[in-house]
Amino acid sequence: MTHLYIHIPFCQRRCAYCDFNTYAHSEQHIAAYVDALCAELGMLVALRPPPSASPEAAALGDTIFFGGGTPTMLSLKQFERILAAATPLVPLEHAEISCEANPGTVLNLSYLRGLRSLGINRLSLGVQSLDDATLRRLGRIHSAAEAQQSYTQARQAGFTHVNLDLIFGLPTQSLEQWQRTLTTIATWQAEHLALYALTVEEATPLHAQVASGQLAIPDDDATATMYEVAMESLAAAGYLQYEISNWGWGGATPGVSGVRGGLGPPRTPDTACRHNLAYWLNSDYLAAGAGAHGHGYPQRYANLRAIGDYIAAVQAGTRPVGEALDLTPHDLYAETMLMGMRLNMGVSASHFAARCGRSLDATYGPVLAELVAQGLIERTAERVYLTPRGRMLANQVCMRFLYD
Secondary structure, X not given: OOEEEEEEOEEOOOOOOOOOOOEEOOHHHHHHHHHXXXXXXXXXXXXXXXXXXXXXXXXXXXXXXXXXXXXXXXXXXXXXXXXXXXXXXXXXXXXXXXXXXXXXXXXXXXXXXXXHHOOOOEEEEEEEOOOHXXXXXXXXXXXXXXXXXXXXXXXXXXXXXXXXXXXXXXXXXXXXXXXXXXXXXXXXXXXXXXXXXXXXXXXOHHHHHHHOOOOOOOOHHHHHHHHHHHHHHHHHOOEEEEEOOEEEEOOEOOOOOOOOOOOOOOOOEOOOOHHHHHHHOOOOEEEEOOOOEEEEXXXXXXXXXXXXXXXXXXXXXXXXXXXXXXXXXXXXXXXXXXXXXXXXXXXXXXXXXXXXXXXXHHHHHHHHHHHHHOOOEEEOXXXXXXXXXHHHOHHHHHHHHHHO
């Protein structure tokens, strides 16, 4: 069982809100970047982590996630080369292989069929909004109609697992507009939805516009109301929320399911993203590409961010690591709780013990008792998980595990 993140940092245009490691108008570097990426994947073979001791984590199987940037700026031949280079790390036959894609790029039926034929079996479309004026304000290069067309073509190409990304709390976005978006998107019947509250990051064009008063964004109360409306609307439409920002359609995932009916946390749907579940279970994972972050306890690493620096390091025959951080046992305990409590199913005592080598109660017993008394978490014989109130205060709850 191996999890691999591959970063493709190229974009046709950088969005106004984006602070990811992405570069626009840099297509001239793609060929050399793909060469370096394939070489780095070869270097990672020796670092492949051992199988997880946790049955929950082991049940996820192998995963690959192409993120960006806009991975679909690559040609099909370039994807084929990268997947071939990744095969010694991750057997492709039964792996979940996800790829982010932006409507308005080179997405068309032929290209999407090509991705599917290469073994990519999960597509994540960056829809973000269904309001054309908002999309232009964000610097997106697609319209709402083009987003729907890309989704329809993904279906025609044979993708049976599609995620749609959406953002709420956007400039000038009203509650009514958000509700219309939710109602419309539910009719598309995608297997997975990821909804994120807008974060206005410094050093982005959007931050400058908000700071200068050119644009106004909804306040915290309005954004919280949008989140609550999303939870209600998507539940009514048949979606199951399994993580703070993620919803899936339908049944339960073997090995990672809770119980329902007030006896425990909600179950995890089959349509959950298994790669992201690995993050939330604090599993080890490999990462390749400029600025990519990997985690193999007791160390976390981040690759060099600049494309030129990354390529030069690999061409020199060295791993392109820009920063490495040694982790302590306390880091392992805290991060297992910080990540796991994002899940509606929470953290199981057996998973914590397998991952951390000590019991949950011996590590956090008093903290858990206090949070239960405050109505922020619930406990069963096997699990701890956030209550609905705790989910609204998730950051404060999780900080308790970091500092106690």
